[in-house]
Amino acid sequence: MSKKQYFRCSVCGDFHYGLRMPTICPTCASQNSYILVNEQEADIVLFEKQCRRGKNEWRVEEFLGVLREFASHNDFILNPDLEHVAFTIEGILRNERAKGLKYCPCRVPSGNFEADLDLLCPCNFKIQETWIDQGRCWCGLFVDPQRYSK
Numbered sequence: 001m002s003k004k005q006y007f008r009c010s011v012c013g014d015f016h017y018g019l020r021m022p023t024i025c026p027t028c029a030s031q032n033s034y035i036l037v038n039e040q041e042a043d044i045v046l047f048e049k050q051c052r053r054g055k056n057e058w059r060v061e062e063f064l065g066v067l068r069e070f071a072s073h074n075d076f077i078l079n080p081d082l083e084h085v086a087f088t089i090e091g092i093l094r095n096e097r098a099k100g101l102k103y104c105p106c107r108v109p110s111g112n113f114e115a116d117l118d119l120l121c122p123c124n125f126k127i128q129e130t131w132i133d134q135g136r137c138w139c140g141l142f143v144d145p146q147r148y149s150k
């Protein structure tokens, strides 16, 4: 039997603990907005535990797989520039090692825990100006395949 895992809605931050990733968020009704998260993220965000650094941290390839899976259900893709993707993921995982959570590497957390939850990767990037104007998230990790240009 497969084991239950934690999933986070990248649009509204809703968490789900279950055997399968929900396709529709019961809180904000977004489709395919959930992403698998590690136990460390769930512990800190949901249970306000001060996690030991290093607990369940993902390596670059593991998080890359999770992001690939996330993009595969949506109308955006991972940036075809894999060097840029690897560089961005390293920044995200560096934040996880230093600050406990996978904060966006392109923005600076304010120190307000609740407000900074909006900076967890992947964030709700489709509301960002860079997505609307250029078809990319702030960091260029995700791009709109119709508008992507190197």
Ligand code: SF4
Residues within 6 Å of the ligand: 088, 103, 104, 105, 106, 119, 120, 121, 122, 123, 124, 125, 137, 138, 139, 140, 141, 142
């Ligand atoms: S802007 Fe891109 S890299 Fe930064 S948190 Fe959002 S999705 Fe992740």
